Amino acid sequence: MSADGLVAVTTHASEPDAAVAEIARAIAGVPLAGGLVFCSHRFERTELAAALDKLMPGIPLFGCTSAGELTTRGYDSDSLVFVGFPADAFHLELLPFTDLDNFDPEAARKQVRHFAGSCRNVAALALGEGLSHVALFLVDGLSHREELLTMTAQEALGEIELIGGSSGDGLAFKETGIFFDGHFQRDAAVIGLLSSSRQMQAFSANHYRPGGERMVITEADAETRTAFEINAVPAAEEYLRVVGQPSQTLDAAFFASHPLMVRTGGEYHVRSIQSANADGSLTFYCAIDRGVVLTVGEPVDRVAAMRELFDQTEGKVGQIDHIIAFDCVLNRIDAERRQVAHEVSALYTEKGVIGFNTYGEQFRTAHVNQTISGLAIGR
Template identity: 25%
Template sequence: MLGSQGNYLWGEWIVKSAQQVLVDVHWQADELAELSALQPALVLVFGSMAFFEEASFMQRLQHCFPGAALVGCTTAGEITADGVLDDHCVVTALHFDGVTVQVAQSAVGAMEHSREAGVNLGSTLHPYHPQAVLLFGKGLAINGSGVIEGLMQSLGNDVPITGGLAGDGGNFKRTLVLSPEGVSDDRVVAVGLSGEGVRVGHGSFGGWSPFGPPRKVTRSEGNVLFELDGEPALNVYKKYLDVYAKDLPASGLLFPFEMLNADHEQVGLIRTILGVDEAQGSLVLAGDIDGDGYLRLMHANTNGLVGGAEQAAIATRERAGAHSQGGVAILVSCVGRKLVMGDQVDEEVEVVASVLGDDVLLTGFYSYGEISPFSSTTDCKLHNQTMTVTFIHEV
């Protein structure tokens, strides 16, 4: 059931059980009393920078949930069953009967340490044999693809990994991650879910349309793009953006790249720009790119993006199968989608809710990168400009 009380919303569903509270910047610890009574094993916290920067934020959460793993990050918008909000904090408590929750965290001091951080996470979780992993990381100065590859190196390719990179509105200045060790601007945190009773479904889809010719990647390193067709990548990109170029990197959210292989074939991945280097004429993308491949610009409209969200939800429900009733769904959508849809952004959350059903609790956030396997596999990738849905249920 869903109701309201004061300045927050709350809900109760079965995971075995979960509750959610939405608070504003003046939240008080007693507002979380109903969640604390659940004795949750895992508490997911997604909110704006104002919450995470508050000096007593972690201390108050620990007081409310002394036995729970506290995990989350800052956002570019918060997602609840009632739609999309800004400048709030969504706290979702999950109680399990037979599922073990194990948390690992690692520092990413510089972008080139991303893969190493993923290896560290996987090494910590591997002894617990997780059936699924939730991954949240800082949204800037990170190679999300590297973190995922390192994690899979330690865990193998058979464990589904889902989650997202933290946001900072559309400011691209600073993001924060919450782990049991506190709030930090240089962390990635992974939650391993172990036990025979845990069931996880996932789906990820975009809804963007390509335009313009494919451009050959002629120089790149990891997630840094230096040249397209032999020209500085930033110069090529600015030619396409025209009047939007002055607002980079934020305007890059409206025009991501579609990745193509050496034969000009789609590979199912989109890359968003997270930063620009005027001196080198390079673009910093959210994840790795194929140095032998091609890139093509993309754009979108609301109908296409809502349709993509629906496809992600359908894939999630199909993968969850008979266990798609009840449970919790974590929605991670790209901030670029939010900018394109504007006041209509609630529509993509509404369509996911309609597909999954009223008995599924929705939580999540708008991100700088989405983490999910392709819908038909457990091979995890960093996605951009997608709606990614993770469904968790205990049987």
């Protein structure tokens, strides 16, 4: 914890009570407006939720399970990250959503508009005028509802920017958890509207450029995010042909190193592949459908690009307290494969980056993949 800064804690204690005890010692009586928690999927969730609820009863706490954590070590694992927002400079309120399979966009828009207006008024009374506002958004990374929720929420938030990530469970793809109201829940999402007298700047960037060859999804199931054919050929076979490695084994490391990209809104975004299936189809982390035009992304110098990104962000908020980051798990896998993970971790440590590895990132109206997205908070 820096003087007068955020309460930022990392613990590698394996037992929930011991981990939360470390958080309690770091808080050391600092009045908090709320807190944010990112935890390894290895924690026993019921015990961890109970310990957190006991630590700060009545204080807004939210978070999620991860596919890896970002701590003072940079890339980390089997850890718990806690970010506490001091009450003298922050105001935090939560709006959860459950039963995402039956999500009602129109009802949600009304809910979010009312919530945002109320939060701004209460924050102004507590902290004064001229505040910065941002919506921190966490959503079940296995829900397949990220696109709809992100677009709905950002439309209702108006000028308040939305930034967040999809929860993970390592790379098991079985069950992730969103934490709010003292419990970890699946098929859920939560908006934490953070207001502050400090400067806050949201950002998002990927570190790939589009390749030269184009391909078209010719058969797909949008509901399951599965492409069956690309260029009228079994999807996995055509993907390997375009990459130029037709005999390569398809796994997470290969997908991370050869991401597919799509052009939307005049910019290229990654549409990461989650898995290759026995029938030759490919399942994606993000929305895809028939007719989508794709190209294979080619890497740029990630460390140099991120340093430039962080420096530009610092220029907008002044001295950075911390960066709360949502970093795609495929970025981490690719960094390890290219043997730059140590350099990335060193940069994250230098710049005060804390957060988690995601199954996808949300920025404004978009659900994206293989980005580093985040919120820089000034001192």
